[in-house]
Amino acid sequence: MMADRRANNRAMFWRIIRRLFGANPGRLFVMLLALGAGAAVTAALLNLEVDAKRRLTSEFRAFGANLIAAPKSHGAYPAADTLLNQSLLRNLPSEFQGHSVISVPFLYMIAELSLADAGMQSSVPVVVSGTYLEELPQIFPTWDFQPSVIPAHKDKFVLPSHASALCLLGTKLASRFKLASFDDIELKNGTQKVTCKVADIITTGTDEDSQILIDLPAAQRLASLSSRIGLIQISVDGPPPTVQQFQSFLAQKFPDVDVRPIRQFTEGEAKIYNRISGLLTATVGIVLVLTGLCVMAAMTNVAMERKNDVGLMKAIGGSMRRVLRLFLAEAALLGLAGGMIGAAAGIFLSIGLGKAVFGVAARPRLIVYPVAVALTIIVAILSAYPLRRLASIRPASVFRGEA
Amino acid sequence: MFLRLVADSFGRRPRHKLLTGAALALGMGVVTAALSVSLDVGDRLAKEFRSLGANLIVTPQADSLPLEIGGVDYRPVNAGAYLPEADVPKLKTIFWHNNIVGFAPILEVSARLVSSPEELNAFQGGTAAQLIGTWASHPLLLNDGASFTTGIDKTNPWFQVEGRWFSPQVGRLKRINVSQGGNLGHIYAKNRDECVIGLNLAKRMNFRVGDQVYVNVSDLEKMQNYVPCSITGILSAGSGEDDAVLMPLSAVQQLANKPGQYRKLYVSALTKPEDVFAKRDPKSFTPAEYDRWFCTPYISSIAFQIQQELPGTDVRVIRRVAEGEGQILTRVRMLLWLVTGAALLAAALAVGASSAASVIERRTEIGLMKALGAGSGTVGFLLAAEQLLLAFVGGGAGYALGIILARLLGERIFGAAPEPSLIVFLVVIALATGVTLLGSAIPLRRASRYEPAPILRGE
Numbered sequence: 001m002m003a004d005r006r007a008n009n010r011a012m013f014w015r016i017i018r019r020l021f022g023a024n025p026g027r028l029f030v031m032l033l034a035l036g037a038g039a040a041v042t043a044a045l046l047n048l049e050v051d052a053k054r055r056l057t058s059e060f061r062a063f064g065a066n067l068i069a070a071p072k073s074h075g076a077y078p079a080a081d082t083l084l085n086q087s088l089l090r091n092l093p094s095e096f097q098g099h100s101v102i103s104v105p106f107l108y109m110i111a112e113l114s115l116a117d118a119g120m121q122s123s124v125p126v127v128v129s130g131t132y133l134e135e136l137p138q139i140f141p142t143w144d145f146q147p148s149v150i151p152a153h154k155d156k157f158v159l160p161s162h163a164s165a166l167c168l169l170g171t172k173l174a175s176r177f178k179l180a181s182f183d184d185i186e187l188k189n190g191t192q193k194v195t196c197k198v199a200d201i202i203t204t205g206t207d208e209d210s211q212i213l214i215d216l217p218a219a220q221r222l223a224s225l226s227s228r229i230g231l232i233q234i235s236v237d238g239p240p241p242t243v244q245q246f247q248s249f250l251a252q253k254f255p256d257v258d259v260r261p262i263r264q265f266t267e268g269e270a271k272i273y274n275r276i277s278g279l280l281t282a283t284v285g286i287v288l289v290l291t292g293l294c295v296m297a298a299m300t301n302v303a304m305e306r307k308n309d310v311g312l313m314k315a316i317g318g319s320m321r322r323v324l325r326l327f328l329a330e331a332a333l334l335g336l337a338g339g340m341i342g343a344a345a346g347i348f349l350s351i352g353l354g355k356a357v358f359g360v361a362a363r364p365r366l367i368v369y370p371v372a373v374a375l376t377i378i379v380a381i382l383s384a385y386p387l388r389r390l391a392s393i394r395p396a397s398v399f400r401g402e403a
Numbered sequence: 404m405f406l407r408l409v410a411d412s413f414g415r416r417p418r419h420k421l422l423t424g425a426a427l428a429l430g431m432g433v434v435t436a437a438l439s440v441s442l443d444v445g446d447r448l449a450k451e452f453r454s455l456g457a458n459l460i461v462t463p464q465a466d467s468l469p470l471e472i473g474g475v476d477y478r479p480v481n482a483g484a485y486l487p488e489a490d491v492p493k494l495k496t497i498f499w500h501n502n503i504v505g506f507a508p509i510l511e512v513s514a515r516l517v518s519s520p521e522e523l524n525a526f527q528g529g530t531a532a533q534l535i536g537t538w539a540s541h542p543l544l545l546n547d548g549a550s551f552t553t554g555i556d557k558t559n560p561w562f563q564v565e566g567r568w569f570s571p572q573v574g575r576l577k578r579i580n581v582s583q584g585g586n587l588g589h590i591y592a593k594n595r596d597e598c599v600i601g602l603n604l605a606k607r608m609n610f611r612v613g614d615q616v617y618v619n620v621s622d623l624e625k626m627q628n629y630v631p632c633s634i635t636g637i638l639s640a641g642s643g644e645d646d647a648v649l650m651p652l653s654a655v656q657q658l659a660n661k662p663g664q665y666r667k668l669y670v671s672a673l674t675k676p677e678d679v680f681a682k683r684d685p686k687s688f689t690p691a692e693y694d695r696w697f698c699t700p701y702i703s704s705i706a707f708q709i710q711q712e713l714p715g716t717d718v719r720v721i722r723r724v725a726e727g728e729g730q731i732l733t734r735v736r737m738l739l740w741l742v743t744g745a746a747l748l749a750a751a752l753a754v755g756a757s758s759a760a761s762v763i764e765r766r767t768e769i770g771l772m773k774a775l776g777a778g779s780g781t782v783g784f785l786l787a788a789e790q791l792l793l794a795f796v797g798g799g800a801g802y803a804l805g806i807i808l809a810r811l812l813g814e815r816i817f818g819a820a821p822e823p824s825l826i827v828f829l830v831v832i833a834l835a836t837g838v839t840l841l842g843s844a845i846p847l848r849r850a851s852r853y854e855p856a857p858i859l860r861g862e
Contacts, residue, residue: 026846027763030756037752041745052738059734062727063455108472127470142726172717176468205460205721207471263561263641268455275451276735278816283440283739286808287746290433294750297426298757301419305764349745357737 013326020309020330031302032338035376038295039342040349043372045284047350051362053277057099057239059358060273063265064140065104065233067247072258083107084257086216086227091254092234096246099238102139105229106131107219113212114186115177126173127211128187130219130229133166133199139235144203165218167196170209174201187212187222194222240270292379299383303331307390315395320388327387335380339373346372409789419761420793426757427797427839428804430750431831435805437743438830440812443821444739447813448732449673453504457558457669458725459706461486464717473643475533476666480512480620485664488652490713494670495545497708502673502700505557508665510536510655516648517617517629518608532604533647534618536655536665539568539599555649558669559640566612566636569597569651596632596654601645605637612636618648620658630658668716670709674702676729702729751834755842758790762846770855779851786847790839798835802828 021028069092071082084105092103107130112123137145145168169179179185183198196214203209220226234250236243243266250259261267306327313323347364354362413420462469463484470477486508494503514534538554545551556568598618600610610616617629632654638644656662675681680692681701688696696704702725706718720726765786772782805827810820 024763026849027760030759030763034753034756037749037756041749044745045742048738048741056731056734059731060727062730064723064727110470110477124468125470126468127472129472140723142722142730144722173468203719203722205719205725206723207469207473209719210469210471260641263639264456264559266641267561268452271454272448272451272731275448275816279440279444279735279812280738280742282812282816283437283742286436286812287433287742287749290429290436290808291746291749291753294426294429294433294753297422297429298753298760301422301426301757302760302764304419304422305760353741353745357734357741 013329016326017330017333020326021333027302028334031299031334032341034295034298035335035338035380036342036345038291038379039339039372039376040346041291042288042375043343043346043368044350044353045288045346046368046372047347047365048353048362049280049284050365050368051350051354052280052357053239055354055358055360056273056276058237060269061235061237062141063269064142065102065235066243066262066265066269067234067236067250067259068262069103069232069234069250069254069257069259070230072256083225083228083230084232086229088254088257089229089232092232092250096236096249097238097242099236099242099246101237101246102135102235104132104135104139104233105216105231106233107216107223107225107228107230109189109219109223111187111189111222113177114188123188124177126187127207128189128219128222129208129211129213130216130222131213133168133213133215136168136202136213139233140204143208145200165194165196165215166199167212167214167218168200168202169198170211170213171201171203172209173212174198185212187214189222190224192222192224194218240266240273243269292375296379296383299331299380300386303327303384303387306387310387310390311395311397324388327384328381331380331384332377335377336373338380339376342376343369343372405785405788408785409792412789413792423757423761424793424797424800427754427793427835428801430754430838431798431801431835432804432808433746433750434743434834435802435827435831436808436812437739437746437805438827439806439809439821439824441736441739441743442824442827443809443813445675445732445736446673447817447819447821448735449675449728450504451817452728452732453671453673454560455724455728456560457506457671458674458702458721458728459670459672459709459718460721461668461670461709461713461716461718462666464715466717475643475647476511477513480659480661483666485510485661485666486668486713486716488656488663488665491665491668492543492545492551493712494709495543495551497705497712498697499672499700499705499708502705504671504673505553506668506670507538507541507553507555507558508652508668509555510652510659510661510665511647512536512655512659513621514648514658515619515621516604516608518610518614519617529617529619530604530608531621532601533643534620534655534658535644535647535649536652536659537649538571538652539649541571555669558671561641562644563639564599564636565639566599566634569599569635569649571651596630596650597635598632598654599636599638599649600634601647601649602637602639603645604647605634610634610637616648618650618658620660630654672702672705673700674705674725674728675700676732677701677703677726747834751838754835754838758793758839758842759846762786762843774855783847783851786843787840790843791836794835794839795832798832801835802831805831 069084071084086105089103089105092101094101109128110125111128113126114121114123136143167185174180179198181198181200184195185198187194187196194214196218216229220228236246243261247259247261250257310323314320347369351361351364354360463486465484467478467483469483488508491506491508494500494506497503512534514532515529516532517529539556540552541554543551543553556562598616600616612634614634615631616634617631619629632650638649652665656664681696681699681703685693685696685703685707702720706720710716710718769782806823813820
């Protein structure tokens with residue numbers, strides 16, 4: 001008997017809820033719109049915020065290398081035996097805690113560049129730096145590689161079969177000696193001679209503008225230093241603490257190598273990263289709180305219109321608790337529906353936004369979805385809660401249109 | 404009568420109107436805060452990016468090829484061209500002089516160091532190191548009477564000095580009071596030069612702050628040329644400077660016998676990220692485009708203006724700093740604009756929904772008015788007037804709220820509040836008006852189709 005009545009009650013409860021929704025489709029739509037918009041923005045911003053911070057650290061790689069590995073006793077002119085062994089390069093990880101690591105070796109020397117000027121043979125001292133040419137565009141993406149006559153295949157230089165080595169010329173050096181891409185140049189160091197083909201002219205704004213960058217094996221041959229390198233430039237992806245961890249990891253793993261941060265960039269990056277992520281968090285926080293409050297105000301406004309319904313229900317004997325439960329359930333259901341639709345829309349929105357900003361679609365984080373839906377339900381319930389103020393309402397005055 | 408109706412509507416349902424107004428104000432507050440931050444962030448972040456230091460480098464045009472490794476030039480003193488130090492303050496006379504935040508001329512020579520006069524007398528040759536002459540917190544008096552302090556501490560802000568930088572006044576004659584046999588007199592003595600020494604070099608030679616070091620230019624080596632200087636600081640730079648000695652530019656000029664000259668100049672300038680327009684060759688511009696390019700603080704136009712002001716120089720962009728900054732700034736701005744756009748959308752939808760709901764709920768009232776003979780136009784006009792009033796009040800309050808929030812945000816993050824801008828105010832008021840009118844227009848249109856009778860009967 002009791003169970004029967006409870007079942008009846010429950011059936012009636014849901015019937016009323018259904019009727020509440022069905023009674024005014026325009027109003028239902030408006031409420032869903034407000035809640036859905038809030039949920040969409042919440043989901044989109046939460047998803048984007050997590051993703052943007054991760055992407056931003058990758059953007060910082062535009063600055064190039066942020067760590068340097070050099071021999072410990074580093075003076076003005078490092079002696080041959082204090083140079084690093086090339087095998088060290090193979091032992092450097094290409095990934096650290098899921099962040100990519102690019103390592104490029106450099107071997108510097110001063111060599112003679114032979115110039116054939118109007119039949120006169122002469123030579124000038126130039127700085128020659130041996131490195132992995134094909135990795136330069138990856139580690140220093142802001143260097144300007146002029147359109148090359150040698151086809152660059154996927155950012156890599158392809159060695160033509162007839163040349164012994166490839167080299168890149170700094171723009172200052174190239175313009176001074178009137179050298180252009182595809183020229184052959186000869187470098188001398190004592191009795192060693194190396195000929196290389198100019199693959200490209202580079203503009204960097206730094207020392208490299210007046211250097212010749214050549215394939216590492218050719219430079220080692222020129223310097224008579226086989227399998228030796230002067231230093232390694234390392235570009236580590238990831239937030240500043242990760243870079244620091246990687247540095248101490250390397251310092252521990254290779255105790256006889258001096259691994260130091262390029263302070264100009266590590267410190268600048270850390271400062272800027274903190275500012276940007278603080279700005280992003282604060283802006284997103286303010287937008288979310290205000291949007292939540294705005295949706296709440298709008299919804300409360302709508303909920304207060306239920307005055308007549310509350311009056312009627314009280315008049316036919318509903319207790320305030322029951323009536324309130326009814327309207328809170330309605331609000332929660334609305335929040336659930338609006339949240340589910342809105343949050344789904346928001347996640348798709350953030351994927352699109354991520355693509356627009358970073359060129360890579362933001363990875364949707366599934367945790368964001370339930371969080372956004374839950375927040376929407378909370379906002380919806382909170383916005384219906386002021387109805388409890390109607391407890392003191394006298395049904396008769398509602399019907400007379402007084403209150 | 405019309406005004407009375409509007410006033411009555413507000414007076415009769417104050418809480419209702421308050422809530423609609425609150426929704427409006429909050430929504431517009433979001434828009435104002437997000438817009439203010441987005442408009443302001445480019446300039447603020449550009450300043451932050453100056454912690455990366457110089458983004459332009461000035462070298463002599465007729466220079467021989469530098470032999471630079473790791474930022475250190477290995478050319479002898481006699482090779483290559485130099486630039487006059489007297490021209491450097493002209494940097495603050497270019498069109499974008501306010502965007503020049505710092506500059507430092509550099510004269511570097513290879514040098515020998517000895518740590519004591521005994522070692523000097525024994526002439527053991529000392530230690531080889533690079534000697535860098537530059538400015539640090541160097542005061543400049545500009546043509547317009549203003550003073551400007553600049554130096555390597557501005558162009559290389561990541562340099563850390565334990566102790567302090569050398570002071571620029573040192574090296575001048577100084578009056579010293581002496582007393583001899585009861586007679587007070589004074590002599591003029593040359594003040595001792597001050598220098599800052601790189602961390603690695605200090606470690607190798609066991610130098611501490613306050614120690615003396617004797618410096619000489621290796622190419623002009625003569626015993627009597629050794630100049631004493633007292634170490635005022637130990638520099639930690641994380642680059643080649645850790646193995647060098649830094650002295651005031653004037654002192655190095657004297658040592659190297661290059662009075663009033665320097666070899667390269669670092670300039671740190673606030674710039675606008677280069678867009679497609681700025682990447683074009685300035686020679687291909689029409690006069691109007693040229694003016695636009697010249698009057699925008701692109702790094703290329705600042706470089707061009709410096710080159711015009713300092714004849715015989717070659718001004719190059721340090722691409723690693725400038726391009727990296729441009730790329731990141733563009734991304735961050737885009738990100739914030741998208742956040743703003745999302746906030747705008749949500750606020751507009753919520754506010755629109757709120758005003759739509761307030762019209763829907765007033766069907767009975769609309770029916771009554773129509774039954775009393777009001778046309779759809781009059782009813783619409785009345786409701787629109789109410790909504791407009793709300794939009795102005797709510798939008799204004801929202802703008803004030805948003806400005807306060809943007810100030811708090813700006814002060815917390817950048818230590819400086821964004822300027823309240825008139826454009827944001829106009830945008831916010833226009834948006835508030837548009838959204839409320841649009842939100843109420845749709846239910847109004849539907850309401851205008853209703854017959855009054857069924858509504859009044861409550862059907």
